[in-house]
Amino acid sequence: xxxxxxxxxxxxxxxxxxxxxxxxxxxxxxxxxxxxxxxxxxxxxxxxxxxxxxxxxxxxxxxxxxxxxxxxxxxxxxxxxxxxxxxxxxxxxxxxxxxxxxxxxxxxxxxxxxxxxxxxxxxxxxxxxxxxxxxxxxxxxxxxxxxxxxxxxxxxxxxxxxxxxxxxxxxxxxxxxxxxxxxxxxxxxxxxxxxxxxxxxxxxxxxxxxxxxxxxxxxxxxxxxxxxxxxxxxxxxxxxxxxxxxxxxxxxxxxxxxxxxxxxxxxxxxxxxxxxxxxxxxxxxxxxxxxxxxxxxxxxxxxxxxxxxxxxxxxxxxxxxxxxxxxxxxxxxxxxxx
Amino acid sequence: xxxxxxxxxxxxxxxxxxxxxxxxxxxxxxxxxxxxxxxxxxxxxxxxxxxxxxxxxxxxxxxxxxxxxxxxxxxxxxxxxxxxxxxxxxxxxxxxxxxxxxxxxxxxxxxxxxxxxxxxxxxxxxxxxxxxxxxxxxxxxxxxxxxxxxxxxxxxxxxxxxxxxxxxxxxxxxxxxxxxxxxxxxxxxxxxxxxxxxxxxxxxxxxxxxxxxxxxxxxxxxxxxxxxxxxxxxxxxxxxxxxxxxxxxxxxxxxxxxxxxxxxxxxxxxxxxxxxxxxxxxxxxxxxxxxxxxxxxxxxxxxxxxxxxxxxxxx
Numbered sequence: 001x002x003x004x005x006x007x008x009x010x011x012x013x014x015x016x017x018x019x020x021x022x023x024x025x026x027x028x029x030x031x032x033x034x035x036x037x038x039x040x041x042x043x044x045x046x047x048x049x050x051x052x053x054x055x056x057x058x059x060x061x062x063x064x065x066x067x068x069x070x071x072x073x074x075x076x077x078x079x080x081x082x083x084x085x086x087x088x089x090x091x092x093x094x095x096x097x098x099x100x101x102x103x104x105x106x107x108x109x110x111x112x113x114x115x116x117x118x119x120x121x122x123x124x125x126x127x128x129x130x131x132x133x134x135x136x137x138x139x140x141x142x143x144x145x146x147x148x149x150x151x152x153x154x155x156x157x158x159x160x161x162x163x164x165x166x167x168x169x170x171x172x173x174x175x176x177x178x179x180x181x182x183x184x185x186x187x188x189x190x191x192x193x194x195x196x197x198x199x200x201x202x203x204x205x206x207x208x209x210x211x212x213x214x215x216x217x218x219x220x221x222x223x224x225x226x227x228x229x230x231x232x233x234x235x236x237x238x239x240x241x242x243x244x245x246x247x248x249x250x251x252x253x254x255x256x257x258x259x260x261x262x263x264x265x266x267x268x269x270x271x272x273x274x275x276x277x278x279x280x281x282x283x284x285x286x287x288x289x290x291x292x293x294x295x296x297x298x299x300x301x302x303x304x305x306x307x308x309x310x311x312x313x314x315x316x317x318x319x320x321x322x323x324x325x326x327x328x329x330x331x332x333x334x335x336x337x338x
Numbered sequence: 339x340x341x342x343x344x345x346x347x348x349x350x351x352x353x354x355x356x357x358x359x360x361x362x363x364x365x366x367x368x369x370x371x372x373x374x375x376x377x378x379x380x381x382x383x384x385x386x387x388x389x390x391x392x393x394x395x396x397x398x399x400x401x402x403x404x405x406x407x408x409x410x411x412x413x414x415x416x417x418x419x420x421x422x423x424x425x426x427x428x429x430x431x432x433x434x435x436x437x438x439x440x441x442x443x444x445x446x447x448x449x450x451x452x453x454x455x456x457x458x459x460x461x462x463x464x465x466x467x468x469x470x471x472x473x474x475x476x477x478x479x480x481x482x483x484x485x486x487x488x489x490x491x492x493x494x495x496x497x498x499x500x501x502x503x504x505x506x507x508x509x510x511x512x513x514x515x516x517x518x519x520x521x522x523x524x525x526x527x528x529x530x531x532x533x534x535x536x537x538x539x540x541x542x543x544x545x546x547x548x549x550x551x552x553x554x555x556x557x558x559x560x561x562x563x564x565x566x567x568x569x570x571x572x573x574x575x576x577x578x579x580x581x582x583x584x585x586x587x588x589x590x591x592x593x594x595x596x597x598x599x600x601x602x603x604x605x606x607x608x609x610x611x612x613x614x615x616x617x618x619x620x621x622x623x624x625x626x627x628x629x630x631x632x633x634x635x636x637x638x639x640x641x642x643x644x645x646x647x648x649x650x651x652x653x
Contacts, residue, residue, distance in 0.1 A: 059547055061543075061546060061547060085551075088549045088550070088551055089549060090549070091546075091547055091548060091549035092547065092548030092549030092550075093549060096547075096548070097544070097547045097548075099540065099544055101540065104539065104540035104541065105540045105541055105543075105544040106541055106544075107541045107559060108541075109373045109562070109563070110562075111372070118558060119548055122548060122549060122550060122554065123549060155372075171548075
């Protein structure tokens, strides 16, 4: 039963654990956010903040990890309870993924064209080879591949990094997904190519009307592309809201720290302020707020009581934060404005 | 348009561009660039391998056109002409039953090639499936399959074949099956190794994310990745199977007389007098076995070098 009133994707109190020799790693510990139809949501956070594990959980492909709590609902269906076959039918067709490194995510000994054709035929067995081929060339042209028909027969090593990423995007949108997950789509690329690929993601998004979950540690990419942003820290969502609101009036000290540690070209900044300390061990997360050991506002309550995600501000969009003292941040004259 | 093309384009390609949609062009371009095309080119540069291939082709033609080439029947007994030396009528003489040795040699090529090729095909097919399933599924499936393979490898294969032939009775199908049963573990281990390597590759993860089932991944990524090496092992297996057929038939457990095979022709050559004074009875089948097996191995080596250039010059 498709529930049209609910957002396209609902991640509800998701917790994923990995058993290791040293103990249980709580990679994701109560992540919650939603993605609406056609919306671009950026998920930002440091390495190990749980953003990639969250993405893999959506696809039901967390290797050796275990979902201990929570639900992931896509179009009203709980992906965790679907049989493997139905899940496979969703993967690649309704939820598609763009990988970080297009060199390794493409099979080096199969031509680009054939890989796209197979992505198409995987979900539509009745599609004829000729029709799939035409559609693949069409897709390559759509992602701005010059001379698509000739490129169709080439192998990944004959493509530049940017071209490979284009091919990956073509493959991802091949089956007209309603959700695209882009995992660090620009990290492996040259700065000059990054901008092109971001443009392309925007085009792909407009073309397919697919909601996009943009996983990145690059705040610039989020500012450039996303409608909303979800900030993750130590496996939890610490702040989420409209990109402009979160970036101009952050209500979590971690977000403030992230923004202040960012070099900017548009403003004269004398000094960058890195966040002191390092992310907590997920084997033994600190009690209370996971950010308190590094937080300038931390006090006793932060060390004992875990802050829940709550609505702050009175803007037109929903802005949530998991900080006991978000209002104090609002009172501070923040330097960080767009 | 033309200024967008990479500079390394030759006029030939540009011309081909105009008929880009036709199949001919697809063939032209893929031969230029595909991994298969490159392997074929490397193979053709290997003169010994090509010579082996040509020799095998000749043997194959001999086998196919046996009735045309051999004027005599391979099974016609002529008790008035036993163990005759080669002559104009019997090019390679006659055997202990007065049958024409040349005719038997030519017809035996059919049996030897048939048994060799089918036993190898069966072994490779079985080994590929077992190896890929074992590598992809892992866990207890892997353990059970690989320990079975280890068990097969630790028995002397000839003993297993002799026991099987003894229980089930000697016939060509039994021969093929028993050779395959003892040789599949080699392929299985090889394919499992490739599977384990490919399984961790990002593109397989990408395939899984794109909704591919295990069967799809096996067909589209794992078996193609192992195909080069499978072909090599398969070729070497053909040589081994031809030898095994010869040994078993020599021992009387393989192809049964009056049907001729290179192995059972040698069976007649067990007495010292035959070996010393009637070389036409054992020299032709012996040479045929040796030359064919050598040719198959040359082709196998050539294929290995063609498929994986990094290994060339090793052997």
